[in-house]
Amino acid sequence: MSTENLPLKEIPGSYGLPFFGPIRDRFDFFYKQGQDEFFRARVKKYNSTVFRVNVRPGPFNAKDSKVVVLLDAVSFPVLFDVSKVEKRDVFTGTFMPSTHFTGGYRVCSYLDPSEPKHAILKSFFLSFLSRAHKSLIPTFRSSVGHMFVDLEEELAVKGQAEGAGFNAVSDKMSFDFLFRLFGDGKSSYETSVGGGGNGNLDKWLLFQLAPLVTLGLKWLPNFLEDFVLHTFPLPFWAVKSGYEKVHDAFRDAAAALLDEAAKTMSPVIISKDEATHNLLFLTGFNAYGGMKVLFPALLKYIGAAGEDLHRRLAAEIRAVVKEEGGKVTLAAVNKMSLTKSVAWEVMRIEPPVAYQFGRAKHDITVASHTAAFVIKRGEMICGYQPFATKDPEIFESPEDFVANRFVGEEGEKLIKYVLWSNGREDEDPTAANKQCPAKDMVVLLARMMVVEFFLKYDTFTVESGTLLLGTSVTVKSLTNATW
Template identity: 55%
Template sequence: MASSDDQSLNLPLKEIPGDYGLPIIGPILDRYNYNYFQGHDEFIKSRMEKYKSSVFRMNMLPGQFIKVSDPKVIVVADALSFPILFDLSKVEKSNVLDGTFMPCLSFTGGCRTCAYLDPSEEKHRKLKSLFLSLIASRHDKFIPESQRCFNALFDGLEADVAEKGSANFNTLNDNMAFDLVFRIFFDINPADTMLGNKGPSMITKWLVLQLHPLITLGLPKIMSIVEDLFLHTFSYPSFLVKSDYQKIYDVIYTSSTSILDEAETLGLSKEEACHNLVFLAGFNAYGGMKALFPALMKWLCLGGQKLHKDLAEEIRTVIESEGGVLTLGSIEKMTLTKSVVYEALRIEPPVPYQYARAKQDLVINSHDACYQVKKGEMLFGYQPFATKDPKIFENPEEFIGTRFIGEGEKLLKYVYWSNERETVNPTVDNKQCPAKNIVVLLARLMVIEFFQRYKTCTAEISKFLLGSLVNVKTLTKH
């Protein structure tokens, strides 16, 4: 029997607590409690308390109706059990990106994209290699293009705050993120293409129609039956976004000659490679930025004036010492800036869920016990609890900007947002986000550009879909 950690030799082996309830009724009840009556965090927390375990059984949405696979999952929600999801000798990742269901392949031109492939599949190696090559070839674009896009974002925030008294960061961020993705990866301004200024709305609609079974709108509980009917009961057809998708595909195809030629040398067709580039740009990059940057702005605004002062001082001091030029080397010297970004990724990871399926009988160990998992069972990692594990992180619910400075860097191995430990780098043989290091860099660059421009800020924060809604109220310039 394989085990997730040698420490399991010193821990008792227990049955996984929890059950799935009655057929049909059990999944529906879990879905309503998870989405509407308790909410995600409270649902997980209440069962952890009930079973006195951070490993337990439940049904995961979408549940009984939109059903490509079984809704039954085993939850892992602590820092020690969570890494079993990364151990590809014991688990497999085929078709588990979205957990207990998989969107129709017609949303991606009939292609099963890299994100849904297991690393054991030869096509995964070829596509991941292609992505890593693309990212490496664009390294000189990251700083100048992000500076351009972030400053345009901040111009918009300032204008809205001055005119309206507040600025919806999320809306402005969507436009910025779409622009940034296309400038970095494809060297084009999407506004100059057939997409015009409609690109963000096109790609957002494409994302929503694929992921609606995972979305909760946050409507009053009295509306839960209506919301559940339209979001979690049946799948929407891809033809609703077929025209938009084709336009995005055509723009990327005509802008990616060299990378598509490289795909052919790897044994991939240009068409399949392009569908994967659309997914990489639209789902992974743009979709990730829709969650990442609002969360980062949220925690920056909530960080308080002392943190703002320290960040501004560090950033300005380092840049001045480098002759006023921002370089990758100077960014590495900004230890507080790095720590703040890691802390934001820890406390509010852009992708809160991760999945895997046991490829053999195995044993998972948590802090207090080991649990036996049977071959074929689905594991569901609830990251917001794993990266706020009180047995690993002191004051885990508190945003502490200095958490990962000095000795605190040792805790980075418990930051899991990228589908791996933060101390691991993406390769063709793992399922880690290929742009993991670029995501961290772009987040640092946003902090740097912000505090070169502003002394402090305030915002109103609320919940929106799977992330945070940030309304900026004040921006105080230097």
Template identity: 50%
Template sequence: MPPGPFISPDPRVVVVLDGKSFSVLFDVTKVEKKDLFTGTYMPSTDLTGGYRILSYLDPSETKHGQLKQLLFYLLKSRRDYVIPEFSSTYSQLFESLEKDLASKGKVSFNDPGEQAAFSFLGRCYFGVNPVDTKVGTDGPTLIAKWVLFQLAPILTLGLPAFIEEPTIHTFRLPAFIIKKDYQRLYDYFYSSGGSVLDEAERMGLTREEACHNILFATCFNTFGGLKIFFPNVLKWIGRAGVKLHTQLAQEIRSVIKSNGGQITMAALEQMPLMKSAVYEAFRIEPPVPAQYGRAKRDLIIESHDAAFEVKEGQMIFGYQPFATKDPKIFDRPEEYVPDRFVGEGEKLLKHVLWSNGPETEHPTVGNKQSAGRDFVVFISRLFVVELFRRYDSFEIEVGSSALGSSITITSLKRASF
């Protein structure tokens, strides 16, 4: 756990190491989630307008229910805009990638992909593309700097240990350095989010607190997830090879054709291989791998092989890939198996945990499962559909970055059937 003077008095944690014991971290009757979003370390609230944001609230706190209900309202009120805005945004992205690929021979996905993701979220949630505001094309950069100031003590940036340990791993980076950058983001959300901020006031929240939470949910939770997950999808599906690409292209195009050429929520449900390929990417490399909880009382936690006593107040930590690659649950756990969740394999979805809860359960105001779980799954499916309705196959080179995979596209084979 992170060192330094601002952590909890006892930085030691109990680590759960398999799929059976991991479930305790989702049971809010057994564990408290207050101020544990980033573990024993919590960033300064100066980075979020002075407010403790929803991610750091325990379900027992009144504000938790209000703020999570507000996110549900935002998602529900804008659901009709998801497909058209995604299709428009990512059509532009793929066309741009094709042009750059043709002229340069290879093209990076990450930077243009992040720009597309943030533009899509602005257009989908608020009907305003941040590129057309004072944020301009700086959105992803502003977010990256802001996230760095929150997570620096728990990130490994690849610097020599003698530099990282006494600097970013020991002291909070001062929030005032990025105050103006954060204000640019805040002004965009405050000016664009009128209807959702009106709803917040009707719920008894201030516009300011609601705005800081909407900003966090959009920029840290959703955009941050897509920044990591979309490159991961390209990595795993790209590495799987032409056979899978052909199967996905055939399934996706056949379903779209049978639905009058339209992409709809119902059409996506008719694509079992595509759905499974997305779930398998969530399983093998969950975008947020760490979860935490503090024991509310003395507990007995059972693993596959034994039972362990955990005392009231102790911190419990789970590194999700220990659970989602548990060999007693999944065959070939270290392999990307794209059809793992097809047919009878759907029974394994209860062990897909990327959203801070099982995929077979649903986010509610009383739990800590991501409010945007269904939204992120949906747009991840749309991403794969938009890719294979255009291309028969693609080739990539994979590198690494501080928060995930770095993807360079070296080939996009246009649809031939």
């Protein structure tokens, strides 16, 4: 956005006193206000969607908690411009977990595109993901079929009053699907990992992300939780055996892929071992971690929308599949405009990745809707995505789930404001940018989850709550399809 006609203003906000300021803001964020109200209150206080504040975690678990926050759809995308911001070691924000969690390597997510290894690793990911598209749909359909069996069995045992927990069966399915897709097609259950793969990854994720979460336990004093989770990093040794078990099984399953990578990547720069840890991070953190948040969010919003939306989705999905001779193909899914819109709307209203960070490479001028601001070289920038993707200047009824928001010519113009992938939805990941290499795969999987649900069921009901990472969903009823 041009800044020529906007007034140039000083960035409002304060970091407070050294040491005490970050702790004050951290307690506001986790305990007094909560995530959304923390930002909302400061937008109101400063009458600005751009301001200064301390973000989690603060001392002593961060290099620097001081950031410039961007909370609107105009300013936020500067975080995608790697000519203006550096992405070195900012994947998880103002702190970086120990490289012990990733085999001693700084994996691709923590690399800036200016670093030689970034282009090599990301090109490897993009090449593999492009080839994997051929087997993605049949592999996912098979995995989801097993998930439905587990879900129905649990619901039959527990009944409608208690319901069946969706998250557990979804996580189990997601891990096995990714293991088969990124490996040699062999199920994780046929390896030494057995049924514990996703559980091991859950612990591995938690120990890395502990400084970014709150347990929400009423009986645990805030100061004690804060000291344990947000002051010092949790040790890798506590999850080492589980990670190594998954790593060894994954290394064996993906041997052919890794051997191929070794031929194309210079071993002087990247060893096979480093490539293995990178591929596992892509699988376990980026893909599995994203699906862990995305799939329950889909069920929550679609389930809460009610039977009218369910009938419309079922009618669209079943009509297209019937036209395709009963086959679910990429071409068929691309014809389902409402299904696509629903997936984008969930990603807009509850993006799988809530934050983006970057450090200004030089003095840059950033515009909001109402003013322009200068961010100085070296300053850390933080974008909170759920505010940017619910910008009332862009979206009507931004807090509401609107299933057909992206349908039609006018709806398609809004797609570029869906920002979940560290880039605009109408842009593509390349080796030179930081957009998620699996962006297209994730969008397709979100649509496929909707497709499979309404090929199998006419309608369903859910109850939802919150978890450390994302939404908890309990399926209360499932009505089998009658078509």
